Amino acid sequence: MKFWIGVDVGGTNIVCGAVDRDGRVLHTIKAPTDAAAGSAAVLDKISDMCRQVAAELGSTDELAAVGIGTPGLVDPRAGISIYSTNLNWRNVPVAAEISARLGVPVWIDNDVRNYVFGEARYGAGRSFDTVLGLTVGTGIAAAIVRRGELFYGHKAMAGEIGHGPREGIDVPCSCGLTGCLEAVASASGMVREAKRLISQGRDTVLTEWYPGERLADLAAADLSRAMDTGDPLATEVVTRAGTLIGRALEPAVHLISPDVIIVGGGAAMAGERLLGPMREALFPRLLPDFRSELQIRTAELHDDAGIIGSAMSAMARAR
């Protein structure tokens, strides 16, 4: 049986999985990225992981192609990672290098696009026409899939919904602009906002959970937990993030007319705590035709979306 391998290369871990032609995950393995060892070492590791995954499947199975998702700017046609801050890569010819090592076609794309492609075709977006997929994690980014096809834009840069000055945000962003959604509404942005309010002396259960210097360990998931105890600070931070994401989605919805918005990434674990305020901010700002059929859903495939999307993106291209 033919199978495809999808690889999700993150700043911390590499996940590598075999996927069948119907988008079912057959087998996955995970290993630390160790980006500090340099791009050549990481490419070797990806190749070794692909070989391992293939070896651990049945001997009659045949690897058809490999799809790889990496953070940062990618040139999918040239197969190059233009740059990735997380991996400290610049112009790494990923597709050619891995293809030379494995002897099969290899495709590379941005990790968020592969994730949204997976969700759009095999997950929460599979019965919809136009999918706007959003990942809310360390950063905030989006991708657009229309009738199963990704929308790339010039230089494959489409989907930067996390950056640009937004009304009601006055925090400087690491990108150099001020007022970016990512700075306050991403998982890390919410944690930063919580810490900022705590430093102003605000009362919260979070300082009981993480007293003194242990506050450095505060994670976005803690905000959800604290919100469930009725903590006003956590509720304020998560609700505000949802509201700001909802407002930022308004021009996106009017411009591309999605029938579903899929919210994935770590912060999507907050579920309705985040999606409720998103809906409340978004829907009253839309023209009636744009809100009548629009659904907002959380991702279904979670960690598998990147693997499935990368593998199935390779399948779609290698045809």
Next chain:
Amino acid sequence: MKFWIGVDVGGTNIVCGAVDRDGRVLHTIKAPTDAAAGSAAVLDKISDMCRQVAAELGSTDELAAVGIGTPGLVDPRAGISIYSTNLNWRNVPVAAEISARLGVPVWIDNDVRNYVFGEARYGAGRSFDTVLGLTVGTGIAAAIVRRGELFYGHKAMAGEIGHGPREGIDVPCSCGLTGCLEAVASASGMVREAKRLISQGRDTVLTEWYPGERLADLAAADLSRAMDTGDPLATEVVTRAGTLIGRALEPAVHLISPDVIIVGGGAAMAGERLLGPMREALFPRLLPDFRSELQIRTAELHDDAGIIGSAMSAMARAR
């Protein structure tokens, strides 16, 4: 020689033109729409105009297909005008009706999409990858063309850049929302803003040109003329419109990554008076990768864009 007919159906006039396979306009005619006569009469008129255009070409020329652009919401696949406020139409099966009358394939699409399609393939966007085309006229709307293909979105509604609450705008819009770009930065919005400032007693050359009740005749083109005399009121209105359009374009650019923005429609005649403030508002709000290659251009084909786009859209589909 084969030719295609493009028809641009406006609230005031119908323009009907023959176009060759290279997008060159061979012959056009124009007639009042007379929408009050009802949709059947308008469909008859469109058919008659198509026959007339065909008859006025050489006898060896062969009509291959007809493309029609209408204002409002269109279902291009079903060939139906879902609704058009300007024409007072609701669920008019335009394609089937005209096709039955003429005996050739007929396609219908939204007029702005056909206009932008024409500009993207044969006008100001022809050497670009991802085109965001904007018409600034009675309303403000957009369309997206990526590598020669229109992006439709769910229910073919993509491109509503003129609506949605925008920072710095507090005027109610005819759509029911408050703060829409269209309400203050469209040609009619600018005229309304100028009248509002005049009613507050502001001094302007416009009240010399249009004294008393004649102010009702004020048009957007007058604002450009007044601006050229150094009139502060006209300068304020046009500059503010450009600034607000530039700000509204920021999320659109980050979401779809165009390499060119084409500004067409009546107000585009203002040229750099409008485009200058647009650029000044837009570029500092963009990530460096999004501003390094982005161009903002005025439409090149003007009135022909709708004809060429409608005809060539029919040619592309009838293949």
